[in-house]
Amino acid sequence: MDIKEEIRSIVLSSGADICGFANIDRFDNAPVGFAPTDIYKDCRSVLVLGVALPKGLSQVNPQLIYNYFNGNIVTMVDDILFRVAKKIEITFGGFAVPLPSDMAGSWNEETKTAHGILSMKHLAVQAGIGFMGKNTILCNEKFGNLMTVGAVLLNIDLQSDELCINHCPPKCHICIDNCPAHAICEDGTVNQTLCRPVAYGTTFRGYGTVECNRCRMGCPLRFGVKKNKK
Known part of the structure; x- marks a missing residue:
């Protein structure tokens, strides 16, 4: 077993559902300030792992129950990232930099737009974990x-995994047509100024809620490509 597959085995045995790798050359065209080497200059490859929510959470009002576990899964992912990074350093030497899976590096109050330290979903695409839909x-x-993903930056030079095919049906516009805020644009972007006030709220005690997740739960691929059951 080569080093990459040994690391993959460590990740999956630590509680992740999926794991992928992207060599640093996959990020040659990353926006300035958002490449792995902008965080860790000696990064040679990126490990991305994901944990999936139970499908049952798609069957309930998202406001409280879905919101609770969708929030807590971030802590679960970060715990796995931390343990995996330590295990890699102990086993293979070098350095492993775990990145918080849901930490905004910047926030624009006027546009309600947040930018992560690095975009986890873009890292995941480059690591072959998945593809991005129109939403x-x-x-x-x-x-x-139904996944939350996180990443570890490594100074180990590992080969990239194969990129995932984009299975989003070209003529499907369910997420666009059913967005109550009309926030999903045809150019593959989401207007956060329109989305966030509709998607999130608070209870009378100030507890955060998810008021709308139609773009996620209405997607015909929400359970995967071959498990598309209502």
Whole structure:
């Protein structure tokens, strides 16, 4: 077993559902400030892992139950990233930099737009974990769009995994047509100024809620390419 597959085995045995790798050459055209080497200059490859939510959460009002576990899964992913990074350093030497899976590097209050330290979904695409639909949500062939992903930057030079085929049906516009805020654009972007006020709210005690996730749950690929069941 080569180093990459040994690392993959460590990741999957640590609780992740999926794991992929992208060599640093996959990010030659990344926007300035958003390449892995902008965070860690000696990065030679990126490990991306994902944890999927139970499909049952698609069957309930998203406001509270879905919101709770969709928020808590971030902590689960970060815990796996931390443990995996330490295990890689102990086993193979070198350095492993775990990145928080849901940390905004910047926030524009006027446009309600956040930018992560690095875009996890773009890292995931380059690592062959999935593809992005018209709603800009990452979708995996097996687990659909019910995933949270995180990444570890490595100074180990590993070969990239094969990129995932984009299975989003070209003529499907369900997410666009059913967005109550009309925030999903035909050019493959989402207007966060329109989306966030409709998608998120708070209870009378100030507890965060998810008020709308139609773009995720209405997608015919939400359970994966071959598990498209209502």
